[in-house]
Amino acid sequence: MKGLVSGIKRMEIHDGDGLRTTVFFKGCPLKCVWCHNPESISFEKQIAYFREKCRHCGACREKRDENAAARCPVNALTVYGREYEPEELVNEVTQDEPFFRAGGGGVTLSGGECLAQPDFAVEVARLLHEKDVSVYVDTCGFVPRRTLERILPFTDRFLYDIKAVDPAVHKACTGQDNALILDNLRFLSDAGADIEIRVPLVVGFNEKEIPAIGALLKDMPGITKVKVLRYHNLAASRYEALEMENTLPPSDTAAEDVERAVFALADCGLNAVNGTMAD
Amino acid sequence: MTERQQKLMDFALQHVPFDGERDVLKADCDIAIHLLENCEITVPAANRFMVRVDVRTICDEVQKERYYAVKKLVWDPAYADAMEAKLYFGTYDFGHTSACWEDVISLGIFGLRQRIESYREKAGNDPAKLRFFREIARVYDAALRFTKRAADAARKAGRDEMADGLSHLACGAPTSLYEALQTVILYYVLQQYFDGTRLRTLGRLDTLLYPFYEKADKDGVPVMLLDFMHEIDRFHADANMPFALGGTNADGNDLVNKLSYLLLDAYRKAGTHCTKLHLLISKNTPRNIVENGLAAVREGNNSIVFMDDATVITSLENLGEDHADAVNYHVVGCYECGGAGEVTCSCSTRVNLPKALEMALTGGRDLLTGKQIGLANDGVFETFDDFFREYLRQVENACGNAMICTDLCEENYGKMHAAPILSATYVSALEHGGDLYCDYSAKYNNSSVNALGLATATDSLAAIRKLVYEDRTLTLAELTGILRNNWEGQEILRLTVKNKFPKYGTGDKAVDAIAVKTVDHLAAFVNGHPNKKGGVYRLGLFSIDWRWKFGEMTGASADGRLAGETISQNTGASFGADRNGPTAHLLSVASLDGTRTPNGAIVDLDLHASAVRGENGLRAMTATLMTFFALGGFCVHYNVLDTETLKKAKSDPDAYPNLQVRLCGWNVLFSSLSEKEKDEFIARSEAAGRSA
Numbered sequence: 001m002k003g004l005v006s007g008i009k010r011m012e013i014h015d016g017d018g019l020r021t022t023v024f025f026k027g028c029p030l031k032c033v034w035c036h037n038p039e040s041i042s043f044e045k046q047i048a049y050f051r052e053k054c055r056h057c058g059a060c061r062e063k064r065d066e067n068a069a070a071r072c073p074v075n076a077l078t079v080y081g082r083e084y085e086p087e088e089l090v091n092e093v094t095q096d097e098p099f100f101r102a103g104g105g106g107v108t109l110s111g112g113e114c115l116a117q118p119d120f121a122v123e124v125a126r127l128l129h130e131k132d133v134s135v136y137v138d139t140c141g142f143v144p145r146r147t148l149e150r151i152l153p154f155t156d157r158f159l160y161d162i163k164a165v166d167p168a169v170h171k172a173c174t175g176q177d178n179a180l181i182l183d184n185l186r187f188l189s190d191a192g193a194d195i196e197i198r199v200p201l202v203v204g205f206n207e208k209e210i211p212a213i214g215a216l217l218k219d220m221p222g223i224t225k226v227k228v229l230r231y232h233n234l235a236a237s238r239y240e241a242l243e244m245e246n247t248l249p250p251s252d253t254a255a256e257d258v259e260r261a262v263f264a265l266a267d268c269g270l271n272a273v274n275g276t277m278a279d
Numbered sequence: 280m281t282e283r284q285q286k287l288m289d290f291a292l293q294h295v296p297f298d299g300e301r302d303v304l305k306a307d308c309d310i311a312i313h314l315l316e317n318c319e320i321t322v323p324a325a326n327r328f329m330v331r332v333d334v335r336t337i338c339d340e341v342q343k344e345r346y347y348a349v350k351k352l353v354w355d356p357a358y359a360d361a362m363e364a365k366l367y368f369g370t371y372d373f374g375h376t377s378a379c380w381e382d383v384i385s386l387g388i389f390g391l392r393q394r395i396e397s398y399r400e401k402a403g404n405d406p407a408k409l410r411f412f413r414e415i416a417r418v419y420d421a422a423l424r425f426t427k428r429a430a431d432a433a434r435k436a437g438r439d440e441m442a443d444g445l446s447h448l449a450c451g452a453p454t455s456l457y458e459a460l461q462t463v464i465l466y467y468v469l470q471q472y473f474d475g476t477r478l479r480t481l482g483r484l485d486t487l488l489y490p491f492y493e494k495a496d497k498d499g500v501p502v503m504l505l506d507f508m509h510e511i512d513r514f515h516a517d518a519n520m521p522f523a524l525g526g527t528n529a530d531g532n533d534l535v536n537k538l539s540y541l542l543l544d545a546y547r548k549a550g551t552h553c554t555k556l557h558l559l560i561s562k563n564t565p566r567n568i569v570e571n572g573l574a575a576v577r578e579g580n581n582s583i584v585f586m587d588d589a590t591v592i593t594s595l596e597n598l599g600e601d602h603a604d605a606v607n608y609h610v611v612g613c614y615e616c617g618g619a620g621e622v623t624c625s626c627s628t629r630v631n632l633p634k635a636l637e638m639a640l641t642g643g644r645d646l647l648t649g650k651q652i653g654l655a656n657d658g659v660f661e662t663f664d665d666f667f668r669e670y671l672r673q674v675e676n677a678c679g680n681a682m683i684c685t686d687l688c689e690e691n692y693g694k695m696h697a698a699p700i701l702s703a704t705y706v707s708a709l710e711h712g713g714d715l716y717c718d719y720s721a722k723y724n725n726s727s728v729n730a731l732g733l734a735t736a737t738d739s740l741a742a743i744r745k746l747v748y749e750d751r752t753l754t755l756a757e758l759t760g761i762l763r764n765n766w767e768g769q770e771i772l773r774l775t776v777k778n779k780f781p782k783y784g785t786g787d788k789a790v791d792a793i794a795v796k797t798v799d800h801l802a803a804f805v806n807g808h809p810n811k812k813g814g815v816y817r818l819g820l821f822s823i824d825w826r827w828k829f830g831e832m833t834g835a836s837a838d839g840r841l842a843g844e845t846i847s848q849n850t851g852a853s854f855g856a857d858r859n860g861p862t863a864h865l866l867s868v869a870s871l872d873g874t875r876t877p878n879g880a881i882v883d884l885d886l887h888a889s890a891v892r893g894e895n896g897l898r899a900m901t902a903t904l905m906t907f908f909a910l911g912g913f914c915v916h917y918n919v920l921d922t923e924t925l926k927k928a929k930s931d932p933d934a935y936p937n938l939q940v941r942l943c944g945w946n947v948l949f950s951s952l953s954e955k956e957k958d959e960f961i962a963r964s965e966a967a968g969r970s971a
Contacts, residue, residue: 010860013890013899019862057771073774095786096862098910103902 002083003120006040006112010096014275018105020136021093025111025121026081029142030174032163033247034202036235040112041244045081048241080242086123094133106134106156115143115151122147125154138198140174141181148184157194157224160185165212173205182216189222197226198275201261203253210261214268226265227275230258284333287314291337295344303345304717307697308414310341311473312421318472320429322436325513327506328457329441329464330429338475345695346371346688353687358680361652364645365832366634367677369684372627373476373696373716377609377617379704380482383466384459387452388426391703392419398709408712415699422469422700423449429465456491456500460507467514474700476716479611481511481522483559485539492538504545512551519555519582521610525568526559527588529606533563540568547575552948555582557610560908561589566901573900576917577891581940584614584881585915587873587908591616594877594913598806598817600723614821614879614914620707620722622715623878628685628728628816630678631829632736632797633836633846638673639666640759646834647842653677658756663748666755667740667793671800678728678804682816685726690811692716724814727878728805730798731822731829732846734853737783737794738838742776744793746837762835765842777839784852786863791870802875819878820871821849845959849881850913854959855966861886865907865915873913880913885963888921920964925949929957 006026011019027043028035035041039048047064053076060068060077069077084092093107100106107128114121114137125135137151138159162185163178164170170178188195199213200206217223231253239246258274265272280288290313294306318332362368386394399412430445444461453459463481470478492500511520524539546556558572572583595605595618604618617623637646638653645652654676660666688695695716702708702715711720746752753761766773781787783794801818808816822829830845838853840846847853850868857864861884868882884903891900904915918940928935932950940949940960949957 011862011890011899011903013892013895017895017898019899019902055770055774057774059771059775071775073771074778095866099862099902099906102906102909103898105899105902 001120001123002085003089003117003124004043004045004081005084005089006037006080006082008093011099012108018103019096019099020105020108021096021100022108022110022138023089023093023114023124025109025114025117027116028111028113028140029116030113030140030176031247032174032200033205034173034200034231034249035247036232037112038235038239038242038244039080043116045079046242048078048080048238049243050076050078050237050241052237078241086120086127089124090127090131094128094131097131097133100133104134106136108136108138108159110138110159113140113143115139115147118143118147118150122150122154125151129154141184142174142176143180143184145184145187148188152188152191152193155193157196158188159196159198160188161198161200162213162216163200164206164209165216166209169206169209173202186220189220193222194224195222196224198229199226199261199265200229200231201253201258202231202249203251203257204249207253207257207261210264214265214270217265217270218268224271226270226272228258228261228265228272230255230274230276232276281319281333283317283319284337287317287334288337288340290317291341292344295341296348303694304411304414304697304699304714307341307475308418308699310338310475311418311699314338314473315418315421315425318425320432322433322438322441323513326510327441327503328444328461328510329468330432330445332468332472334472338472342373342475342696349688349691349694353691355683355687358684360645360650361677361680362684364634364648364650364652365631365829366638366645366652367631367681367684368629369681369686369688370627371685371688371692371695373698375479375611375615375623375626376470376476376698376701377480377482377611378466378470378478378701379620379706380463380487380609382704382706384462384482384487385452387448387458387462388419388422388465388469389448389450390452392416392423394709395419395703398712402712405712411712411714411718415703418473418699419703422473425469426465453491456488456495457503459488459491460503464507464510467511467520470698470700471514471516474698475696476698476701477517478701479521480557480609481520482609483523483526483534484542485524485536486526486534489536489538492541500541501545504541505548508545508549508551508554512549512553515553518612519553521555521557521584521612523557523559523610525561525564525588526608527561527563527592527606529603531561531563533561533565535565535568540571543568543571543575547571547578547580550580552582555584557584557586559586559588559591559610560904562908564588569904570897570901573904573917574897577888577897577900577919579919579938581916581918583916584610585904585917586610586614586616587911587913590873590908590911590913591877593874597874598725598815598877604722613823614881615727615819616877616879617725618723620705621725622705622721622723623725623727626727626729627688628681628726629825629829630674630681630728630730630801631732631833631846632674632730633732633739633840634829634833635673635677636670636736636739636836637762637834638677639670640755640762640837643673646763647832658759660755663744666743666748667796670736670740671797674730674797674801675804678730678801681728682726682805682808682810686811689726692719692812719812719814724810724812726810726812726814726816727819728801728816729819729821729878730801731826732833733794733797733820733850734783734847734856735836735838735840737790737797738780738847738853738856739836739840740793741782741790742780742837742839745780746776758837762837765835766839773839776837780838782838782852782856782858784857784864784867785859786866788870791867794867795870795872798871798875802872806875806877817877818875820876820880822846823849848883851882851884854963857966861890861903865903865912866910869907869910869912873911876913881916882907882912882914883916883918885918885920885966887964888919891919918963920960922961922964925957925961925964929961
C-alpha cells in the first residue's frame with residue numbers, strides 16, 4: 001500500500017502541544033479559494049517550476065519531468081508528491097521522536113486531506129499509535145463517516161476545520177456543501193474525541209459566519225479549543241510555479257478582524273485563540 | 280593617550296626587555312605596583328560599586344613585546360609558511376583564566392594577602408619560594424593601598440556607600456551582599472588591568488553570593504543586582520565578560536537557588552551586550568529556569584550559552600581531573616571548561632580541517648600559493664577509506680605541528696609573564712610556592728587544540744566519496760583540478776554538490792559518521808598529549824571568528840564552497856546545509872561525543888522568530904535543548920532571528936542601536952558588523968525562516 005505525500009515538516013510548533021512533525025498528504029476533496037497549500041490539492045504528482053530560482057543552466061534540457069527535477073542544481077524544478085509505504089513514512093516522521101518525548105509532541109497528519117487516502121492514513125496512524133507516538137489528524141471533515149470511525153482509535157486529537165455554517169457560503173468558499181462536514185463533527189463529538197476547531201478567517205468570504213460558528217460549537221462536547229487562523233496572501237509563488245489558477249483573495253485579513261472573531265467566539269464560552277494560516 | 284598614561288606605559292615597557300637573565304616575576308610585580316600606585320582614579324557617576332582606572336591596555340603591550348622577544352629566540356621558520364597559510368596556528372595565551380572565586384569572595388583581597396603569610400611560614404628556607412611570596416605580598420600590599428586610595432576618591436566624590444565598602448575591603452573580608460559584589464568588581468579590575476592576565480569569568484555568581492544573599496535585605500537585592508550588571512557591562516570586556524549560574528555539587532545536587540532566578544532576571548532587565556551568561560544545566564535543573572533563560576533568548580538577548588553539566592564533567596574526568604575539581608568547573612571565555620584549580624590555555628592552538636583536506640588532495644601543496652605546507656603523497660587512493668586515512672594523516676601532521684608551535688611559546692612562559700594577583704588565589708600556587716605562569720604552579724596546566732571547519736571538511740569528504748568513489752563521475756585528480764580552478768566552468772556541478780548532495784547537519788547518519796570518525800581520531804591524538812607545562816592538551820571544536828580568516832586562506836572545497844569563503848562555524852552544519860531544520864541539525868551534532876571535547880563544542884542554532892512564538896514555542900525550544908543534552912550534546916547557543924528586523928537594522932542602523940547578534944563566541948551589536956557579516960546574518964535568518 002502506497003500513499004502520496006507532498007511534504008514533511010519537522011519542528012512544527014503550531015499544530016498543538018509540543019514539538020511535532022507534520023506530514024502533508026497530497027490531494028484534497030475541497031477547493032478552497034484561499035488554499036495556501038496548492039501543492040497538496042491535486043492527487044497526482046506535480047512538478048513545480050520556480051522561475052526566480054532558475055539559473056538557466058540547461059541541466060533540465062528544458063524538460064519538466066522528475067528526471068529533470070533531479071538534475072536541477074538549485075531545485076528550481078521541484079517534485080511535489082513522493083510515494084511512501086506506511087512503515088517507510090513512519091520511520092521518516094519519527095526521527096524526531098526524542099524531541100517529541102521531551103515536549104509532549106508527536107506527529108500530525110495533515111494535507112491536503114489526509115483522510116482522502118483512508119487506508120494509508122489509518123495504517124500510518126495505527127503504526128504510530130503502536131509506537132506510542134501521539135497522532136493528531138488535521139482534517140476538513142469532508143470524508144466518509146467510516147473513515148473517521150476507522151482512524152478514531154489511533155487519534156489523540158482532531159484538528160477540524162470549520163469554514164462556514166451556511167451551506168451557500170461554504171459552497172462558494174470551498175466548492176462543496178458542508179452537511180457531511182457538520183454531521184461528521186457531531187459524530188466525533190458524540191464519540192468523545194478531543195477536537196480543536198480551526199477557523200480560517202478570510203475577510204470578504206466567511207467573516208459573517210463567526211456568530212453561527214459560535215452557536216454551532218458552544219454546547220458541543222469535546223471542543224477543547226477554537227483557533228481563528230489569520231489569512232495571509234503568501235502562497236502566490238507556488239500557484240505560479242505549479243501553473244495553477246491563483247484563486248487567492250488579494251488582501252490579508254487584518255489582525256483586528258481576527259481579534260474580533262476570537263472575542264466573539266470566546267463570548268460563546270469557547271476557548272478561542274489567535275493563530276495564523278502562515279503557520 | 281594622556282601624558283600620564285604615556286608615562287605609565289613607558290615605565291612598563293622599560294621592564295619588558297628580555298636578556299635571558301631578567302626576573303620576569305619581579306619585573307611584572309614592579310609594573311603592577313607602579314601602576315597601582317600611579318594610575319588615575321575617577322569615580323563615574325553611574326558606578327555604584329567601583330572607581331575607574333586609566334591603565335587598560337598597558338599590560339597587554341608588555342605581553343606582546345615579551346612575546347616578540349621570545350619569538351626571536353625560539354621561532355622555527357619551518358612552520359612559518361603553514362602558519363601563514365592558516366593550515367594551523369600555535370602561540371601563547373594568557374587570556375583564559377578564572378580566579379579561584381570561592382577564595383576571592385570568602386577572603387577578600389585583604390584575606391588573600393593574609394593567607395600569603397601562612398604559606399610563607401611553611402616555605403622554609405627555599406629561596407625561590409621565599410622570593411615568590413615576597414613579590415606577591417608586595418603586590419597585594421599595593422593592591423590594598425590602591426583599594427584605600429579608591430575608597431578615598433569615592434569619599435571625596437560624596438559616594439559614601441562605595442567608600443564605606445572599599446574602606447572595609449582594604450582591611451577585611453566582604454560581609455554583605457554589596458561588599459561581595461564589590462569584591463567581584465574590585466578583583467576583576469586588579470587582575471585584568473594590573474596583573475595583565477585576562478579574567479574570563481566572574482564565576483558561578485549564584486552559588487558564590489548565596490550566603491551573602493541570605494543575610495541581605497531582600498527588598499534592595501533586585502536593584503543592586505541590576506546595578507551590578509550595568510557596571511560589569513561598562514568594562515566593555517573584549518569578547519564579553521561571562522558569569523555562570525547553576526551546575527551541580529560533588530554529590531550531584533543541582534545548585535540552582537533563589538539567587539539564580541534573581542541574577543537571571545537582572546541580566547534580562549539590564550539588556551546588556553558586553554556580559555554573557557553560561558547556564559550550567561543538569562538533569563535536575565528546575566525546568567522553569569531553563570525556560571526563563573530561553574525566554575530571554577527569545578526577547579533578543581542571545582548571549583546566553585546553555586551547557587550540559589554532566590557532559591562537561593565527564594569530559595574533564597576523562598582528562599584525569601579529580602571528580603571534585605571536575606564538578607566545580609569554570610567556563611572561561613566562550614565555551615572552554617576547566618576544572619577547579621585549572622589554568623587553561625584555551626585558544627592558542629588551531630587546526631584548519633578543510634585546509635588539511637586540501638593537503639590530502641594536493642599532496643601538501645597550498646591551493647592558493649603553491650607552497651609545500653603539508654605532507655607529500657602520490658595522489659593515488661584506491662578506496663575512500665584509503666583517502667580518508669590520508670586526510671587523517673594530514674590532520675595529525677597539522678595538529679602535531681601546531682602543538683609544537685604552541686610548545687615553543689609555552690616552554691618559555693618563565694620569560695614571558697607572571698601573574699602575582701591571580702596566583703595568590705590558587706592554593707596550588709601557594710603550596711607550590713611559585714607563579715601560575717612562570718612556574719606552572721596550577722594543579723592542572725592544560726593546553727588546547729581547537730579544530731575548525733568540521734562541517735566544511737565533512738561535507739567535502741562526503742562529496743568526494745560520492746563523486747569519486749561511488750558515482751565515479753570524476754577522478755580524484757580531476758576533482759583537485761576543478762578545485763584548483765575554483766570551480767570555474769563547473770557551476771552546475773558546484774551547485775549540484777552544494778544543494779543536492781548529502782550534508783552533515785541533516786541527520787544523515789552516513790555523513791555524520793565521517794564527522795564522528797574525524798572527531799574521535801582528533802580526540803585520541805590530542806586529549807592527553809603532554810604539553811610543556813606539566814599538563815596535557817585537550818580538544819575543542821569551536822571556530823568563532825577565526826573561521827573568516829581561516830576561510831580566506833583556504834582554497835575551494837569539494838562541498839561546493841568557493842575559495843576564500845568562510846568555513847563552517849563551530850560544530851554546526853555548513854551555512855544553509857541544515858535543510859531538515861533544527862531538530863535534524865541537533866541530531867547530527869549530538870552524534871559527536873561531547874565527553875571527548877573538554878575544550879568546548881558548541882552548536883549555533885538559528886531559529887526564526889515565528890518558529891518559537893507563544894507558549895508552545897518556548898516549550899518547543901526547551902524540548903530541543905533538553906533532548907540535545909539527553910543525547911549527549913555539549914553546549915547550545917540560540918540565535919532567534921527575524922529577517923525583517925535585520926534588514927531594517929542594516930538600512931537604518933540608527934533606529935536599531937541595541938540589536939544584538941552572536942557573532943561567534945560572543946555578542947556584538949548588529950550595527951558594529953561589517954556589511955559582509957550583516958549580509959550573512961540576514962541570509963541565515965532567511966534560511967531559518969524557510970525551515971520555520
